[in-house]
Amino acid sequence: MDDKSKEYLLYLTDQIQPQFTEGELQIFLKDISAKPLERTKGAKSKISSGYVKIGDDVGKSADLSKLNEEQLKIVFQIFISREKNDRLAIKWRFYQYLKYMLELNTKLVQVNRDPRPDRFIDFIIHTEDNQVFLALCNDILELNIYDKACKEVINYAKKENLLPDRVMFITNKSFRNIPLDTPIKIVSKEIIPELFVEWVEENRRFKKEDLLLVNDSTLKLAGFNFNSTEDLLNYVYKYTAGGQISIFRQLEFFTEVSDDDPEVELIWKGIMLKQ
């Protein structure tokens, strides 16, 4: 992965899973270039001020070849090498995770497009069972940021007359003094905050450069998409029909030079039951 030519970057970014849709890519590109939200008339309805709907154009896979080299590099740094760990990088990596987060059954996701740093709520998630979750992304979660973010959640809920069911703080790193046992009181409702920290499984049984093959190549996935075996299994659960699953790794597939006779190892075998 030392080669940083546009062709090679494009080859790698094409392997990012789950794939972006056209709509997602556009919002993502505007977000990382800090372009403010264009005001659209008549878009009141359920959409909160400063937020846009995202992920509602399922099936329209984005064409990354239209991206310039600089944009491809940022995509590479956020999703592949993960050397970018600022708030935006966390926000978009969490959005990818949101798509196959096991216990979520999303109906509508709204993403914050207000570039002001004091806008902490990044995603408003509506589920099929009519629950509303708020997700607030940070690079490093400190106590004072947490306190400010809690205030914004309370103010936002009052202003929008929206009582959330879950409040999720998403971060790359967190200080240990976050009072997770103290509920956030919104009007008369008390909500226990949840903290999600970006997590890398040490000694995981595949590497970033490996190609991961599910069953008889039903799915072919790049290792760099997943931080842990659990992460991989969540994805496989979401994007396969379940049943008997075998996951193999083809070693160092994404290195510049690979063996003619590649080594393939079984890394997981089991049953995934779907209702």
Add this chain to the structure above:
Amino acid sequence: MGFKKVDLDDLKTRISPNFLGIPIREGGKLVEKSHRERKIESSYSGATASEILILNEEFIDFHYINDGTRTSAQGNGNISIFNNSVKDRLWDANLQFSGSQFNNQDIENNIDLGIFEPNSNKVLKYEIISSEELPDLVKIYETVENLTEDIKQNIVPTEDSNLKEKGLKNYLLLLERENKIKFSISIINVSNTILEEIKFKKYFPENFYDTEFESDKSKDFKITRNSIECPLHSLKPGEKAEITIFTKIFPKKKENISTGKFELTFNLPHKVISGVKINHFSAYSHAMHAIKKAEKNYAPNHWQCSLIFENHSDFKMKLKSILIYDKSKSKKILDLDLSSNGDTIIHPRGKYTSTYFDFIDEKEPIFSRKVEYSVDYKTEGHSMVSSIFDENNFKIASVHIKKKLAEGEIKSFEESTINSRIILNNRGTLPIKGLRITERIPEDFLPPRDISKYELYRSSGALDLEDIELIMTPDDDDPSHEHLIELNINLKSESIQSVIEIEDFLELKYPLKAITPDYKKAYNFPLKVYSYYPKYQESNQDEYFIIMDDLSKMDQSTIKISHRRRKVMIGKEIFPGRSSDEFAIYIVAKNGSNIKLNEVSVTDTFPNSFELISSNLDHKLVKAKKNGENKITFTIDTLQPYQEREIMYYLKNIGSKGAKHSELESFFIG
């Protein structure tokens, strides 16, 4: 893009920096260099098998007091189940073990362990309840001897030499003397199994010096400032290890000095002390079974069938039973109990084929089958035992002797009585049970032979004479040779708990007669005191440590015999007065010796025809009834050596006749 939901406990666990998140080395890199690892024991080669290991480890702590009595025992165990395969999972794992409670080993624990990922393990923890019932595995005896020559012991032959029945031993140290101490430690394996990796450690207070060690099992002593460690490798059942430690101590003051506690740790290989047993373990991994059906070439509708079982995992598998019915389950076709004649093990990638059985059916036959199998496993167990033995405390023994004679000086060649006084102070930390006091009385002196002349006092009062035995050798009143008096106090009757309590004293007084002592001789009165300390604490055994103290080392008392004689002169002179009927009587008392004279009495008489006018010294005047004479007595309190005192008194004649000088030359007593 994995995120992990963390809870409060995750936040509080401070094993890394004060924040938690992606490890530093995972971030900030464009490229992650990949190294191809050497493939470990590829299961595909079929060369080696992965293993399931069930390891039961027990940890037991015993605590003993110094006489070997156990005061507590606590233990717990870990049963760890390891899946050592690099690729194969296990599922439906079930473990049955019995005896988590030592006193009720019949209770079976049946635990569902679920799924094991490759290269993973699960640990079950249990406590050993009723651990006080666990048997002792070692017996340790520590004897502490004070090799100092000043300490003797009376040996009382007894049939029962069991230390425990006699009670705890008193360990004595002599104050302000160098004490040579020997610690002898015996470690005996009283279990029926070998003990391995034995480590002995003894702690010492800092006061000890010149410490040396010996052991028949090890020369490898590790010495630190306040402890020694000695690995003993192993002890077979019944085998004994001896460790001897020589050391020295010089107690400068009365203080608590301990013998030092010690610890013993060892490993019991292949054995769990509580008796917990792994009764059964079963789990599934990848395997396939099928019934092969082939129609016979020569006989249509005749099928030759067999059951095949293929082990697709890296583990050895144990095939237990095969049961095959026809489709309707009405007819049993094959019933194999494969564990009845030893286990049927199917190796990784191995295959088992049952015996063929024939079946007649127009269509391809269908069977109902049940195959029982499980992965094979091995069990290991061992116990780590740690025993702590409490320290004991040394007692300090110290007696201070003082002897005083009421008269430091007596006259030679005269019989006199002097009071001998001996004071013994117990300055130690242990009461003195009994005493033997011996004093050598030189010739020309005689001690009393009657016990009633001896007085013994303590702070609580006089001692009863019944507790005292007097032996005088020779038992006579001949002052021409020396006598030895021996006073045995509380050594036979033992009616009192102790003769001298801690910080108390005993005072002995008796009159000593000096019979014509010679001033040319030097008289010594050697005194020895033997203190009897009980060998065992709170025991009525008559075994003692005996410590002798010599007066010569302490407060030596001497008596001086002086060769002195009194030399006194009392003179009387009569002077006439101004008139013929007046007289002055002048008496002079002269002490011509070098010793002080006390109570010098001078008496004079004068006829009744005279009356006493005055005197310069107090007097006593008595008139005799018989002849009417007057007797006047003067007493001089002291006459210092070579002092002269004058007494003057005046008389006047009261008779009709004239007074004559000759009448006054009366009898003079002085």
